[in-house]
Amino acid sequence: MxxxxxxxxxxxxxxxxxxxxxxxxxxxxxxxxxxxxxxxxxxxxxxxxxxxxxxxxxxxxxxxxxxxxxxxxxxxxxxxxxxxxxxxxxxxxxxxxxxxxxxxxxxxxxxxxxxxLLVADLESTRAQLLAARHIAAQNAVLVLGDAPQERPSVVASGVELTAQEKKALATAISDKTMDHWAWTIDKLGRVLTDSGQVVFPAGFASAIRKILA
Structure with a gap:
């Protein structure tokens, strides 16, 4: 065009x-x-x-x-x-x-x-939905508490990550990945573009760190 x-x-x-x-x-x-x-x-x-x-x-x-x-x-x-x-x-x-x-x-x-840029945001949202669908297919139940005193927990049914899957998660929030895409991770665990657009919402990076820990 x-x-x-x-x-x-x-x-x-x-x-x-x-x-x-x-x-x-x-x-x-x-x-x-x-x-x-x-x-x-x-x-x-x-x-x-x-x-x-x-x-x-x-x-x-x-x-x-x-x-x-x-x-x-x-x-x-x-x-x-x-x-x-x-x-x-x-x-x-x-x-x-x-x-x-x-x-x-x-x-x-x-x-x-x-x-x-708007189309790119929509494609990013679609990718997040596909990732959520994949997690649901693994029979994992994620329970999040709204109040600060409620402790978030993950209940998994026989789900165990392989070394390759763990590496993939680590790569998703690695410094190399952030630099390549010009992304940053803020204190809320969001992944942002260099113009401030949200690629992944609050808790994304922190959730991966907890899983890997």
């Missing part, structure tokens, strides 16, 4: 509003790299190329730009490429995703970015 031509600097400033300082720095680095591509006469604004140049300078690489939290990076690259008349992608175009179908007919790049 093409992004409507827009003045790149204004679009950049719009994306930088109300974001984490690290995200803003990454956006400005990507913008500078796009400018350099234009200055040197290159028409290559593919994620692979911009990501490689960005990674060389300590910014987000191609995988980080392609993942769910990289929507703003992709929008900025697309907007700049559209304005400069360059190529956003290499090779054959990929099959349109469900999100792209929702965005059909929406030309405002800022609005497209916000809707894409």
């Amino acid at each position: 093409a992004v409507t031509k827009t003045e790149p600097t204004k679009f950049l400033e719009g994306l930088c509003r109300n974001v984490h300082a690290r995200t803003e720095a990454s956006l400005r680095l990507i913008f500078a790299i796009c400018q350099e591509q234009e200055d040197r006469g290159s028409t290559d604004y593919s994620v692979a190329t911009i990501g490689r140049l960005s990674s060389d300078r300590g910014g987000p690489g191609a995988p980080a730009i392609r993942n769910k939290t990289g929507e703003k990076y992709r929008a900025l690259i697309a907007a700049y490429a559209e304005n400069a008349g360059g190529r956003k992608k290499k090779g054959s175009p990929a099959k349109a995703s469900a999100a792209e179908g929702v965005l059909e007919g929406i030309s405002d790049p800022v609005l497209r970015t916000r809707i894409n």
Whole structure:
């Protein structure tokens, strides 16, 4: 889906509003790299190329730009490429995703970015529901007390995690995973994106730590 031509600097400033300082720095680095591509006469604004140049300078690489939290990076690259008349992608175009179908007919790049972020949140919620369904299938009953004096407890019916399953849980909240996705864990045990969006709700990280303990 093409992004409507827009003045790149204004679009950049719009994306930088109300974001984490690290995200803003990454956006400005990507913008500078796009400018350099234009200055040197290159028409290559593919994620692979911009990501490689960005990674060389300590910014987000191609995988980080392609993942769910990289929507703003992709929008900025697309907007700049559209304005400069360059190529956003290499090779054959990929099959349109469900999100792209929702965005059909929406030309405002800022609005497209916000809707894409909303779609990402919905996909995250779906993943949480699938995880909960998997736990239910293991015949485990989770009892949570509302009052502080009530002690939360887990009653399991013959459920024992394998070493591989424990490793998977540990990996889910590991520093490496948090850094890769630019996520953080707050004091409530929530997993948040660098813009403050909730990936997993309160108690997610603390619950995993208790299980592993």
